[in-house]
Amino acid sequence: MLLQEAPAETFSFMAFGFIVILGTMGLYLLSLINRYRNLEQDMELLDELSAKVEPSVEST
Amino acid sequence: MIEVRGLVKAFGVKPVLRGLDFQVAEGEFVAVVGPNGAGKTTLLRILTSMARPTMGEVRIAGLQLPRQSGAARKILGVVSHQPLLYGDLTADQNLRFFGRMYGVSNLDDRISEVLSIVRMSARRYDLVRDYSRGMQQRLAIGRGILHRPELLLFDEPHTGLDPDAADMLDDLLIRVADEGRTVVMTSHDLTRAGELASRVDILSGGKIARSIKRGELDRGELNQLYYEVTRG
Amino acid sequence: MEAAPRNLKILTGITIGLFVLALYMVFIYAPREAVMGDVQRVFYFHVASGWVGAVAFLVTAIAGGVYLAKRDRKWDRVAVASVEIGVVFTFINIASGSIWARPIWNTWWTWDPRLVTATIMLLLYVAYLMLRQGIDDPDRRARFGSVYGIVAFVSVPITFVSIRIFRTIHPVIIGSGDPAAEGAFDMTPRMLQAFMFSLLTFTFIYATLLWYRIRLGRLSEEVEERKMEMMSV
Amino acid sequence: MAEGVGAVSRVGPRGAVGGYLRAVGAIVWKDIAAELRSRELLGSMLVFALLVILIFNFALELDLRTRQTVTSGVLWVTFAFAGTLGLNRSMAIEKDRGCLDGLLLAPVDRSAIFFGKVLSNLLFMIIVETIILPLYSLLYNVNLFHPGLIAVILLGSIGYVVVGTLLSAMAVQARTRDILLPILLFPVVLPVLVAAVRATTGVLQGLPLEDYQAWLNLLIAYDVIFLGVAIVSFDYVVEE
Structure with missing residues (x-):
């Protein structure tokens, strides 16, 4: 194979390689965004809860 | 013997001790009381140099913790609720x-x-x-x-003891203290603490909220004060 | 949490620009390799990922050391953030290397020192993440993480040396022990430029991701803090 | 020892060294005394080691030819597996009744505690090895009696135990302590195992020293480097 004059036909392997490289990077990016969203939702929920809790504490 | 100023200890983001001041003179028997989670054990662990303070100054017999903890450990005797x-x-x-x-x-x-x-x-x-x-x-x-x-630290020594064993322990504590040693004991048993110690400190809100010398208050008053301080 | 600071936005913009350019250089600017063909194009990002992995773990070890000296939690956030990114890119490095090896050495896997070391490095830092997962107290987690991050980083070069000696003494069964021997190629100037540019781009990607991941860590701690407050109320 | 005792309150250089060695010795003595009583640690290590060798026997079909080449590998894998059992147990004993706290309260340098634990772990490891080696030799009729082997086993065990003691001190303080140690330890001690296996093979095949000198050097380098790393970092592992 290595003795051939013309370059080896390895386009499919290249495609596969880049799917893995870019795919993994993309997945990680998605996971970062996802985790960030979840935390922001938690934060909003906490804001709501503390808004509810505080007046009731003062009234008692 | 013990000098603690502005002691802050936080576990992660949760502060347990918030600027605590605490002094013990030589020969005193001080009981630190407070509800569970008030930070009694944390205070003792810092005094034994098993935990490092987040902020504040801690001195034992003039030795600064945690920097000189090696020398301080020599004069410390510790009895924890674990044997x-x-x-x-x-x-x-x-x-x-x-x-x-x-x-x-x-x-x-x-x-x-x-x-x-x-x-x-x-x-x-x-x-x-x-x-x-x-x-x-x-x-x-x-x-x-x-x-x-020279200095004995007892962390909840009565934990898990039946009444007889606890009474025996009290005898022992009094005997040990009478030998002229300085003793600091944590407890959640106010009655025992009041009988044993020459001074009772109530730990609440991450600080020593009240400090009562023996004879200042009778048992009923002490109990009432304790509930006022810790519940209110 | 407040929106990304301006510097981070600028950095993100630069990184995206560089990445687009890097893709252009890898696919169009750099010539097709004369022997291996298109698959050689994997090489640019393959090496760059390995580089990011190594830099990330170095940063973890340094941040761990600084944490132990200063006890400022922000250094621990840097350390975890860096490990996570390092694990992702080391995985990319190994997977892409394996794909490259298939047509060139006729096998998905060879026991080449670099490949094996990269794999053990991946296992080390997966262990690092598992260690952290098993500890609830954040201060202890940070301390143990710092110690293990340093121990792991010190062990990597020794592992590499040990496998290198192992390979030179042992007969090589499949392919070549050293990819420089077979599957090696002369880089044309354009290839070299694409290669250097990929390294630069991936370094920027690392820095950008690190920044975002540190912010994520901080936000997560804030949420924890708030939850604690809620429970104590 | 007597001078060390007298010099406690006024620690001069001699008193300090005496106190340090006395503390290390006390920990080793304590571990031996406890082990003589319970025999849990050595017992489990030995039984486990035998089981591993038996499993290898059926997994690899250790016929005469195979034995020549895989003996060192089988031995070191056995030691490594049995070792994690011992390391885990040895640290769990300290953690169980809060004994580690008791150790840390003593006015001795933390590295003395580390050395004490390393020495007793090393001792247990070597006891297991000295029982397993002749047993293996007997079972498979392979001659393992070679002076060079002692050096290799000692160097390999030191590196393994130094890193193992440090990491087991972390593992026992984690929630997942039963499963964590091997996962933390094996990727770090891989060079020790590789080098020890190759050097053992060299010794057993009667090769000249030059042929496996590189492995011995690697083992020495590993031992020295990680002894340094462990001494510095042990403080951070046991403090709270």
């Missing part, structure tokens, strides 16, 4: 081991002496594993006083 003893060793072997770690001189004599103080001489060569909780705790006190410390 800190090896189950697979006998009382004699346990004391021998800790005696060597502290560099106690005339170790054989000292072990006999300590065992008779804590009334464990008869069980000297029995495995700690087979002891009752009360016996383990007595031996733990023996381990605490083995190297003749």
Whole structure:
């Protein structure tokens, strides 16, 4: 194979390689965004809860 | 003997001690009381240099913690609610081991002496594993006083003891304190603390909220004050 | 949490620009390799990922050391953030290397020192993440993480040396022990430029991701803090 | 020892060294005394080691030819597996009744505690090895008696135990302590195992020293480097 004059036909392997490289990077990016969203939702929920809790504490 | 100023300790983001001030003079027997989670154990762990303060100054016999903790550990005797003893060793072997770690001189004599103080001489060569909780705790006190410390720290010593064993422990505590040592004890048992200690400090909100000398208040007043401070 | 600071936005913009350019250089600017063909194009990002992995773990070890000295939690956030990114890119490095090896050495896997070291490095830092997962107290987690991050980083070069000696003494069964021997190629100037540019781009990607991941860590701690407050109320 | 005892309150250089060695010795003595009583640690290590060798026997079909080449590998895998059992147990004993706190309260340098634990772990490891080696030799009729082997086993065990003691001190303080140690330890000690296996093979095949000198050097380098790393970092592992 290595003795051939013309370059080896390895386009499919290249495609596969880049799917893995870019795919993994993309997945990680998605996971970062996802985790960030979840935390922001938690934060909003906490804001709501503390808004509810505080007046009731003062009234008692 | 102990000087603590502005002590802050936070576990992660959760502050347990918030700017606590605490002084103990030589020869005093101070009980630190407070509800569970008030930070009693945390305070003691910082005094024993097992935990490092987040902020604030801690001095024991003039030695600054945690920087000079090595020297401070020499004059400290600690009895925790865990026995800190090896189950697979006998009382004699346990004391021998800790005696060597502290560099106690005339170790054989000292072990006999300590065992008779804590009334464990008869069980000297029995495995700690087979002891009752009360016996383990007595031996733990023996381990605490083995190297003749100037300052004794007791962390909830009555935990898990039946009333008889607890009374026996009280006798022992009084005897140990009468030898002129400074004692700091944490407890959630206000009555016992009030009877034993020359001063009761109430720990609440991460600070010493009140400090009551013996004879200042009777038992009922002390109880009422405690509930006011910790609940209110 | 407040929106990304301006510097981070600028950095993100630069990184995206560089990445687009890098893709252009890898696929169009750099010539097709004369022997291996298109698959050689994997090489640029393959090496760059390995580089990011190594840099990330170095940063973890340094941040761990600084944490132990200063006890400022922000250094621990840097350390975890860096490990996570390092693990992702080391995985990319190994997977892409394996794909490259298939047509060139006729096998998905060879026991080449670099490949094996990269794999053990991946296992080390997966262990690092598992260690952290098993500890609830954040201060202890940070301390143990710092210690293990340093221990792991020190062990990597020794592992590499040990496998290298192992390979030279042992007969090589499949392919070549050293990819420089077979599957090696002369880089044309354009290839070299694409290669250097990929390294630069991936370094920027690392820095950008690190920044975002540190912010994520901080936000997560804030949420924890708030939850604690809620529970104590 | 006697001078060390007297010099406790006024720690001069001699007293300090005496106190340090006395503390290390006390920990080793304590571990031996406890082990003589319970025999849990050595017992489990030995039984486990035998089981591993038996499993290898059926997994690899250790016929005469195979034995020549895989003996060192089988031995070291056995030691490594049995070793994690011992390391875990040895640290769990300290953690169980809060004994580690008791150790840390003593006025001795933390590295003395580390050395004490390393020495007793090393001792247990070597006891297991000295029982397993002749047994293996007997079972498979392979001659394992070679002076060079002692050096290799010692160097390999030191590196393994130094890193193992440090990491087991972390593992026992984690929630997942039963499963964590091998996962933390094996990727870090891989060079020790590789080098020890190759050097053992060299010794057993009677090769000249030059042929496996590189492995011995690697083992020495590993031992020295990680002894340094472990001494510095042990403080951070045991403090709270």
